[in-house]
Amino acid sequence: MTESSPKLSLCMIVKDEEQSLAACLDTVKDIVDEMVILDTGSSDKTPDIAQEYGAKLHHFQWCNDFAAARNEALKYVTGDWVLVLDADERLHPSAKNFIRVAMVEENLLVLNLVRKEVGASQSPYSLTSRLFRNHPKIQFSRPYHALVDDSVVQLLEKEPQWRIRTLPNVAIVHFGYSPHSIAAKDKHERAKAAMESYIAEHPEDAYVCSKLGALYLDEGKKDEAIKLLQKGLKDPNSDPLVTYELNYHLGNAYTRKNKTNQAIVHYQAALSQNVLEALKLGAYNNLGSLLFAAGENTMAQRCFAATVKADPTFAPGYYNLGMVFRAESNFKEAIPAYEKAIKLKPDYAQAYQNLGVAWLKCGKMNLGLEYLGKAVALLETQNLLEAQRLRQELKEMGFDPPQYRVEAVLESPISKPQEEAANG
Structure with missing residues (x-):
């Protein structure tokens, strides 16, 4: 960056990340002007690795609150813009030029980034508010899945000149959803403890209802998940992305209870939300599977075609298209669909x-x-x-x-x- 360019600070919280931290920092070292890393109690070489990369290392006693830790890290940031990453994430090389351009846009406050969830069993993409202007009013909230969104909404009410944009291409690659990664760090139990504590005080919060409901569903607690997700849909302040996720998880829950009609209704409600098409991929795919199982091949084909249109690298979408074509004895189209799936996933x-x-x-x-x-x-x-x-x-x-x-x-x-x- 030139001297007149806005300065970009990497802001991270870490604990026992010696296996992944260096790989993360390698992806940002040529774009950030400083690295601020807050260690929350590592017992391995994580602090040493941070210092080897020239990071400004600080320490924080863990209190089971991710927002508190992230806000502590923000105190040490000196750049004009803040990029937040976790050690199990990588900045996609193609995003760097977009980020540089975005930081010089007048009145741009937040650039939302699409994150690819490697190893996720359901939706392979999510949207994160991880690049934002270093404004004193921007703070993280919520003890798990900490966000700046709440403070940004409050800031926009007082300073309406600010704008928010979304970078539609993948900017962050996240490896934290592999089964090994989750099991190794006991992320599941830490997430549940933090969110249950939060929702006890904010029982109607749609965002936490969505995240905790999905977690309960992963545990096999279908009825508890449905009750929580339905409660979240009653929140009048829920934004389209949260509404999408609530309906999507409800579709998954009713599918597991073999209540196909209810599942279809919620997948369709999810797809009606005004969010990026890539974020809808899981709902398209799951709805297509239900329709295919019901013999509705034409409608299933449309859903699966939507998945590969939203993400041309989505191998299961081509495989599912192959299954529909094969069911119709259309081998001329089934065979290349299977071949495309294999090319993408050998x-x-x-x-x-x-x-x-x-x-x-x-x-x-x-x-x-x-x-x-x-x-x-x-x-x-x-x-x-x-x-x-x-x-x-x-x-x-x-x-x-x-x-x-x-x-x-x-x-x-x-x-x-x-x-x-x-x-x-």
């Missing part, structure tokens, strides 16, 4: 399996068996029981697919027949 065992079946249906026996053999090889590393079931099923049908090593499967290109597959 270890996609189910896509290999269904691609193999599709080629068998088209009379391409050798090609079909090739893909089924590759499916078995992948399943042996992912789901051994399913691999054994598939192998036994093929044996009973009189098929003996070739055997592959997983490494060979991942390295091999998509095989093609001598002539195009025919419809039907």
Whole structure:
């Protein structure tokens, strides 16, 4: 940055992040002018790593309140703008130029950033208010999933000249939702304790109803989740994104209770909200799955097509499209859909399996068996029981697919027949 450019400060809170902190800092070291890192009680080399990167290191006694810790870190920031990251996040390289341009925009207060949730079992994208002007009135609130949004709303009421924008492309990549990461840091229990404490004092808060309701659903507490999520929908001050999430989680809850009609209603309500299409991906995909199971193939196809339009890298969307096309005996379109899913996710065992079946249906026996053999090889590393079931099923049908090593499967290109597959 030039001397006249606004100064950007990285602001982080950390604890025992020696495995991930350096990778995070590597993604921002060429764009930030200072790094402010608040350690909340590390017992590993996290503080040493922070200092190796030239960070201004401070310490804070943990009090089970993320907002309090983040506000303490803000006290040490000297830049004109603040970028907030966690150690398990990375700044996407393509976002840097957009950030530089945004910081010189007159009256821009907050730039919302799209975050890709690597390993998330449901929605792979979220929206975060992580880049904002260093304004004395901007503070974090809520003990978990700490946000500046509440203070920004209050500030806009008094200073309406400020604007908020959203960067539509992925700016942050988050690795914290992998099962290993969550289990290793006991994030689930810490989140629940913090949110239950908050909601005891703010029982009608739609945002916390959404987050805690989703957490209860993860625990299998379907009825408790539904009660909390329904309560959140009664909040008249809920913004479209929170309303989307409340309906989306209710759709998931009713799906798990096998109440398909209620689930469909809430997925449709979620999709009606005015939020980025990428954020709706989970609702489109889950609604499509319900419609497909009900035999509503045309409507299911529209939902799955919406997922890959919103995110052309969404492998499950192409796989699901392949399933719909296959159900219609439309192998001409099913086969390239499966191939696209495999190209995006080379270890996609189910896509290999269904691609193999599709080629068998088209009379391409050798090609079909090739893909089924590759499916078995992948399943042996992912789901051994399913691999054994598939192998036994093929044996009973009189098929003996070739055997592959997983490494060979991942390295091999998509095989093609001598002539195009025919419809039907």
